[in-house]
Amino acid sequence: MRILVTGGAGFIGSHxxxxxxxxxxxxxxxxxxxxxxxxxxxPGAQYAYADVTRLAEVEQTFVRGLDAVCHVAGQVxxxxxxxxxxxxxxxxxxxx
Numbered sequence: 001m002r003i004l005v006t007g008g009a010g011f012i013g014s015h016x017x018x019x020x021x022x023x024x025x026x027x028x029x030x031x032x033x034x035x036x037x038x039x040x041x042x043p044g045a046q047y048a049y050a051d052v053t054r055l056a057e058v059e060q061t062f063v064r065g066l067d068a069v070c071h072v073a074g075q076v077x078x079x080x081x082x083x084x085x086x087x088x089x090x091x092x093x094x095x096x
Contacts, residue, residue: 002026002066006052006095007073008045009036016070018042028061035076052095071096 008029050057075091
């Protein structure tokens with residue numbers, strides 16, 4: 001299967017990507033590196049620096065065709081969710 005993992009440079013996303021690759025799937029990763037790092041993305045995954053809140057940045061990944069999306073990108077800071085609730089909403093709700 002061709003699978004997109006959003007947030008694939010973070011802790012959970014990189015482990016999920018590693019497992020999907022081990023199972024023989026073609027994996028694409030998008031991440032804005034706000035919580036993750038590029039070096040966390042396992043070799044073999046296609047990587048794009050992109051923000052799930054910006055459709056134009058993520059759209060290119062969908063053009064190649066996908067069978068599934070594992071959406072694990074998210075704004076995880078409780079403090080930021082109170083200090084900037086709009087950004088929290090855009091990432092965690094609209095980004096889906």
